[in-house]
Amino acid sequence: MIPIARPMIGEEEKAAVLAVLESGQLAQGEQVARFEEAFARFCGVRYAVATSSGTTALHIALLALGIGPGDEVLTTPFTFIASANAILFCGARPAFCDIQPDTFNLDPESAEAVLRRRRAQGKRVRAILPVHLFGHLCDMPAILDLAARYDLLVLEDACQSHGAALDGKKAGSFATGCFSFYPTKNITTGEGGMITTDDEAIAERCRLLRDHGQRRRYHHETLGYNFRMTNIAAAIGLAQLEKLPRHTEMRIRNAAYLTAHLKDLPHVIPPTVRPGYTHVFHQYTVRIRGDRDRAVEELRNRGIGTGVYYPLPVHHQPLYRQMGYDDSLPEAERACREVLSLPVHPALSQEDLKTIVEAVASLPT
Numbered sequence: 257m258i259p260i261a262r263p264m265i266g267e268e269e270k271a272a273v274l275a276v277l278e279s280g281q282l283a284q285g286e287q288v289a290r291f292e293e294a295f296a297r298f299c300g301v302r303y304a305v306a307t308s309s310g311t312t313a314l315h316i317a318l319l320a321l322g323i324g325p326g327d328e329v330l331t332t333p334f335t336f337i338a339s340a341n342a343i344l345f346c347g348a349r350p351a352f353c354d355i356q357p358d359t360f361n362l363d364p365e366s367a368e369a370v371l372r373r374r375r376a377q378g379k380r381v382r383a384i385l386p387v388h389l390f391g392h393l394c395d396m397p398a399i400l401d402l403a404a405r406y407d408l409l410v411l412e413d414a415c416q417s418h419g420a421a422l423d424g425k426k427a428g429s430f431a432t433g434c435f436s437f438y439p440t441k442n443i444t445t446g447e448g449g450m451i452t453t454d455d456e457a458i459a460e461r462c463r464l465l466r467d468h469g470q471r472r473r474y475h476h477e478t479l480g481y482n483f484r485m486t487n488i489a490a491a492i493g494l495a496q497l498e499k500l501p502r503h504t505e506m507r508i509r510n511a512a513y514l515t516a517h518l519k520d521l522p523h524v525i526p527p528t529v530r531p532g533y534t535h536v537f538h539q540y541t542v543r544i545r546g547d548r549d550r551a552v553e554e555l556r557n558r559g560i561g562t563g564v565y566y567p568l569p570v571h572h573q574p575l576y577r578q579m580g581y582d583d584s585l586p587e588a589e590r591a592c593r594e595v596l597s598l599p600v601h602p603a604l605s606q607e608d609l610k611t612i613v614e615a616v617a618s619l620p621t
């Protein structure tokens with residue numbers, strides 16, 4: 257079986273973990289500080305704050321921005337549930353916008369229309385949470401322009417986009433950003449997350465919120481959480497970060513091979529990379545013209561693991577239905593019916609890539 261994802265763990269990660277275990281300093285400490293510094297440098301920002309997951313990073317970053325009850329946050333429904341749930345954790349409410357069909361990302365024009373409508377209804381729309389899905393940045397110039405015109409705070413969900421860029425400017429450096437180091441992501445720490453920012457006050461608030469609101473031990477200034485990263489996780493992250501540029505190159509090369517061999521098939525639409533953008537291919541996601549669910553099954557029978565990210569838009573999830581969400585967002589809903597992610601990770605061999613291409617080419621149309 258060719259899996260849809262595989263963490264790339266080598267001798268470096270194993271040695272780094274052993275060293276931490278032998279040191280006896282297992283919880284947040286020196287390795288976490290070093291990982292934060294290295295990750296900030298990688299993203300081209302001044303501060304990075306490590307957390308226990310991408311979800312907890314989103315949660316406290318929103319709190320640090322001052323999002324709370326009565327606020328609304330513009331976001332995409334075509335994402336992992338955590339992007340929207342983080343807004344709920346703060347007592348605020350997501351306002352869902354439609355997506356751009358080529359990149360699957362939040363459509364700034366739809367966001368502007370939703371914003372104007374919600375504000376006309378007296379709702380307090382205070383922020384926008386673009387998600388850089390599958391490794392392709394959102395149209396950040398348009399989103400930052402929208403934010404400036406309507407006085408919106410911006411939080412980037414970059415959980416799938418470590419190193420993704422526009423004209424060399426990296427994800428997490430356009431505004432405050434959140435990353436995940438879950439094992440399927442482009443780099444992993446087992447579980448883990450990171451907040452990136454150039455704003456010292458936001459970094460400071462995030463540090464407080466992740467550690468029970470204490471700057472000084474047992475002096476609690478505010479209601480905080482235990483969302484800390486361990487030194488064990490950070491040691492893995494430091495080793496992974498060293499390898500990330502090479503692994504990203506491999507993802508890009510694998511994606512180029514797949515696109516070259518799939519682009520002329522009538523039943524497959526390969527992913528788009530807009531000019532100037534560096535797509536880091538967390539997922540290689542095509543649209544299937546025809547029976548997508550049958551394609552999943554046929555590929556599984558030929559030993560190829562695939563993923564459907566995502567089969568349901570967030571506003572159609574039972575949780576959100578129960579909350580009364582009944583938006584119609586046609587592009588997001590169509591994407592849920594058509595998308596299929598093929599393996600693109602760095603562990604693929606040339607033979608694997610050939611197998612994938614042949615299997616996709618032979619799908620019934």
Ligand SMILES: *Cc1c(COP(=O)(O)O)cnc(C)c1O
Nearest residue numbers: 309310311336338339415436438
């Ligand atoms: C993975 C992911 C998250 C959450 O990250 P965890 O580390 O699993 O908590 C949030 N948003 C998106 C878009 C993700 O892909």
